[in-house]
Amino acid sequence: MIIAERKPMEEIKQLIVPYRKVLVAGCGTCVAVCWAGGEKEVGILASQLRLARSVERNEISILEATVERQCEREMVAEIKDKVAEAEAVISLACGSGVQTMAEMFEDKPVFPGVNTTFIGMPEREGLWVEMCGACGDCFLDRTGGVCPIVRCAKGLLNGPCGGTRKGGKCEIDPEKDCAWVLIYRRLEKQGRLDLMRNYYAPKNYRAVKRPGKVQAAKA
Amino acid sequence: MRIMNGHIVAFCCEHSAYPAADSAGRLGLHYPENVRVIRVPCAGRVDLIHILKAFENGAAAVLVMGCEDGACHHITGNTRAKERVKYSEILLKEVNIDGGRVRMFNLSPNAPHKFVRAVNEMTRITKESGR
C-alpha cells in the first residue's frame, strides 16, 4: 500500500492564499488506510483551513469530497461539479491521484496536500513502515523475504555495512533493525544461509525505465 | 471572521463527567452559564472533527471529560481521548488558535467539584486569553 503523510499546515495555507473557494479532495484507498487522506482527514483539513482563515479574517469556503480512487479518471469524474465550483483543489491523494486530478482539470490549480512517502505496511495501529522500493527487479527470493533495497538504509545487496549498532540495529536509527541482520536470522532459521554467502552483482537499477510503464500482455 | 460566542463545549462521558455535572446541579454548585454539555458514551467517542467544528462554530474552549485514569469503562477510551486532545492542540496551533483552549479532564461520577473546577478553570483561561 502507498503511504503518505499530510504536508505541514503552513505549506498548505501558503498554497491557497489567493483563493476563496477551495475543494479538499480525499482518496478512499491507500491514503485512507494510512490516515493521511481519507474522508476523516478531508474533514479535519477543511475545518482547519476554515478556522485558519477565519482567524485571519479572510473567510474561505471549503468544499469536501472523497472519491474511491483518485488515480482513476472515471472515479475522479464523479466530483467534477465540485471541482468546477472551486477555484483550486487540494488533493490528499498520493502523487498519482494528484496528477490524475491535475490532468483532468487542466484549468484548475491542483495542489498536493500530502507527501507521498513510500510503499509499506502497518507495523501496529498508526505506525507504517517502508517495505518495498518498487525497483522493478525483485530481490526478495534471495533474502528470506526481507527487502534490502529499502529496509537497509544503504540498499546494500551483499550483507550489512560496518555501521551496524549493537544488537543488530541500523547505523542511522537505533530503533530500526538492520535489514541484513533480519535477513541473516530469517535465512538461518530456514537453513538457507548459503543464499547470503552468494555474491550478488550490481543491481540493474534501470529495470524500470523512468517514467515507468507496464503493459499487460493479456487482455 | 471567527465570532466567538464565548461558549465552552464540554463533551462528557456518560459514565463519569455527565453524572458529575448532574450532581453539581443537584448540590447547587454553581458554575458559569456558558457551558454546553454534549453527552457521549465514552470520551473515546469524541473525534477531532467534533473538537474542530466546535471551534468553527465559535466555541471559546472545548473540554473533553472522561473517566479517571485506569477506570475507563472501555479500558482505553479515556487514554485515547487524551491523546486525541493532545493532537487537537497541535491542529489548533497550526491555525493560530491557542492550544490551551482545548483540555482533557479525568474525573469520576462522584466528583461534581472537579467538574465545576474544570469549567471554572477553562472559563478563566478563555477570559485571560481574550474571547
Add this chain to the structure above:
Amino acid sequence: MAKPFRDILKTKDFVVTAEVGPVKGSNVSKAIEHIELLRDKVDGLNVTDNQSSVMRYPSLGICLLIKEHGGEPVFQVTCRDRNRLAIQADLLFAYSRGVNNILCLTGDSIDVGDHKEAKQVFDLDSVQLIHLVHTLNSGKDMAGNELDGGIDFCIGTTGTPSADPLEPQLIKVEKKLKAGVNFIQTQAVYELDELKRFVEFVRNMDEEVKILGGIVPVVGAKMAAYMNENVPGVFIPQRIIDELAQAPKGTGVAKGIEIAARMIKQIKEEKICDGVHIMFIGREEKVPEILGAAGLL
C-alpha cells in the same frame, strides 16, 4: 621514495599505516605537514573519502599530494557518493597518476554527515566494488568494454571484529575475501580477543591476506561514550571508558595514546595480526607519539 605498499605487505613483518583526514576547504598546507611528518614513519597513508559523510577535500586529491611528497597513499573509495561510472573513472585517473592502493568501503550513511538532504548513491556495495576493481584490473570496464591501458590496484577492504551480531559481518568478510583482497584494515578494535577471533576466521578462508588491526585512540571518557553512540561501527568497552575516566584532568590525550600504544605493542608481541592501522583523525600530528610509545620508531 616510499616502497610500493604491495611489496611492503609481502615483505614486512609488522606493517603500520595511518589515516590522514582531508581538510574542509582548499588550503592543503596542514595536510602537507601531516604527510611530511608521517610519510617516513609509516608504510602507507590512508586518505578518507568524505569521512562520516562530511564533505571535504577529495580523497584522491590528498592521495596525489602524498604521491608528490614521496609517500605511499591508500585511496579510500566509498560507494556513497558516486555511481559505477564515476567510480570507474576515478579509479582510472588514480591509477594513471600512480595511486595504486585502494581501500574499498561501503561508506557511512548520508544521515550521519553534514549534508543530510543529499541523495545517497550506493549504486554498488563494497563487495561489488572489489569485484569492480578486479574487472578493471583485468582490462575491462563493468560493461565489458576493453580499456586502453589497464590498471593493477593493490586492493584492501575493512571488517568489523566487534560487531554484534558478528555472524552477518563475517559472511560479508567472507564474500570480500572470495572477491579477492590483498589486505584488510579492520574497524576500530578495543578487545584484542575479538581481533584474534576475527583473524582466525579470515585465516581459515585466506592465508595470504594481510590483516592490520584498526587502532582509534580515545582521548576521554565522554568522547568514548559519544563515539559509542554516534560513530558507526565503534564499540568501546566499559573497561577502557573507566580507565579514561580515572585519568587526571588534562591527561586524556596522553592516556588515550598510552592505551593505543599498549594495544599495538601487544598485537605486535603476540603476533595477533600483520600490523596496525592508526586512525587518529584531527590529531594526525600525535601519531608519531603513539608509534614512539609502541616502540615502532
Add this chain to the structure above:
Amino acid sequence: METKIGVFLCNCGEAIKNIDFDAAVKEIAKFPGVTCVNLSSDLCLEEGKKKMISCIREENLERVVVAACSPEFHEHAFGEVLEKAGLNGRLLSMANIREQCSWAHDGDVTGKAVELVKMAVNRVRLLQPMEMKELPVNNEVLVVGGGFSAINTALQLSRVGLRTTLLEKEAALGTGTEELESLCGFDTSSMVSAVEADKNIKVLTSARVMEVDGKIGDFSVRIRQEGGEILRKYGAIVLATGHQTELALDCELKLGLSIVSQEEFCRMLGNPSLETEPKTIGFIFDFCDENSRFPTLATLNNALAAKRRWGSEVYVFYKSVKVDSEGAEILYQEARDCGVVFLKSEVPPRIDVDNGQVKIKAKDVFLGEDIILVCDVLVAEELHLPTEETANLSSLLNIRRDSRGFCQEENVHLYPVASEKKGIFFVGGCRGDLDLGRVLTDISSVVMNVYELLSSGKILVEAEKVEADPQKCVACLTCIRVCPHGAIQLVRINGGKEVAGISDLACYACGICAAICPAKAINFQSYRDEEILAQIEAI
C-alpha cells in the same frame, strides 16, 4: 415534508424556578420542524406520560424532545412512552434543563434552556429508529480451574440450570485447597463429590485450553487432553485459575523446619502427632505486599489457632493490619485478647537463622526500640502472585491484566468480574488477593451475569447499533486494532469484499472505533457525527 417534532417541557413539579417557561415555549415553537410544544409539571408521572402519549398520537409526531431532568433518570421510561405511542423508542432526545441548567446557575436561565432544547431538537431530527433483535447463544459455560472458586462457580451455575464444563490442568479437582480448608473450615472432598454427582457438570482433568475463537454466545475452544484434542463450543468462559504464593524471604534463608509458609503452618496445626510444639512463634506480614487481605486473615486465624492449641507465645510483626475483610476485625480483637502480641514496624524485620532458631529483629514503632525475638517457628510473609495459567489464558484470550498480572484487579470499580470482552469472566484468586467473602460474592455475581446472558438461549440486542458501512469501509483494520472489547472482526460480505464486521453481541457501544475510522465508515446510532455536530451547530 419536514419531520414533525414535539417538545415536552417539564418544570419538575415546579422544582425548576429560574426558567420563564412561557417565554421558552414561544421561542421553541419557532424551531424548524417543531409542531407542538407542551408544558407540564409531572411528565414522569403516570398522568404526564398519558398526556404525552395522546399528544404524540394526535399530532402525529415523528420525533420527541423532552426537556426536563437529567436523562440519567427517565430517558428509558420516556423511550417506553414513545413505544406505547407507536413511535420507536430511540427517536427521543432529552434536554437536561434541570441539573445542568436551572440548578447549576444563578438567575434567569431561560436563554440557556432554550438553547439546550435547540440542541436536542437538532439532534432528534437526525435520529433513526433502531430495532431490537434476538440472537441465539450457546448456553453451556466453560469454567477453567479446579480450585474452590472454580468448583463453586460450576456448582452454582448448574443450580441455575446452566450446563458447565470444569476444565482443570491437574489430574484431579480440588488440589491446593488445604490452606483455605483449614482457615475457612469447609470440606473440599464433599464439594468434589457434589460436582461428580452433578449431571449438569462435565469435568475435564489434565486438560489445557489451547485456542479460543469466536465471541460471547459462540466461543469455540480447542482443548488438549491426554488422549488428544477436542473442539467444544461454549457461550461464556469463566477463568478461575487461582493465585500462587511465594515467600518474601531473603534468598539465603532456606525454607525449613523453623521458617514456614502459612500453608505449612496450617499443616503443622492439623498434625495431631507433632513432635515438639513450638513455644515461640513469629508471624510477619504486610511489608512487601500491602494488598494483604488474605495474608491478614491467614495470620490472624493461624495466630489464634496456635495460641489456643499449643498455648505458644505468638508475636506478629506487621506494617499495618488490614481488617476490611468480613470478620477480620473480630479475629484481630480475639487475637489481642488471647495474648497475641502485635508489633508494628515501618521496615521489614531482619531475619537471621542461628542454631536452628530464627532471630527476628525489628524496630517497634510504638516503643521506638529495637526488638529481637528468637522463635521456634517463623511464618514468613507471603506474596500473592498470579498463576502461570492466568498469564497463558489471558494472552490466549487477548485480555488485559493489571500491573501485577492479575485479571483487572485494579479496575474493580468497573467490571469486578467481567473482562473487557463480553462473555469472559474472572472469579477468585486470578483476580487478585481476595478474602473468601469476596470470592463468594464474585461467584454469585458471575453466576448472575452468565445466567442473565445465556439462560434463555438467546440475547436481545439493538440491531446494528454500531455498524461499519460496507460501502465506505476500506478494510484498514484500524477499528479492529483499537476495539477494547474485541468486538470487531474482518468479515466477507457475500463471500466477496472484506470489511469490518462489528458484532452486535460483543459490542459495548463505546464509539472508539467510530471516532478513529479514517474512512468515516462507522455509524454509531444515536451518536453519529451528524448527531453530535448538529448539537454543536445549535450553540
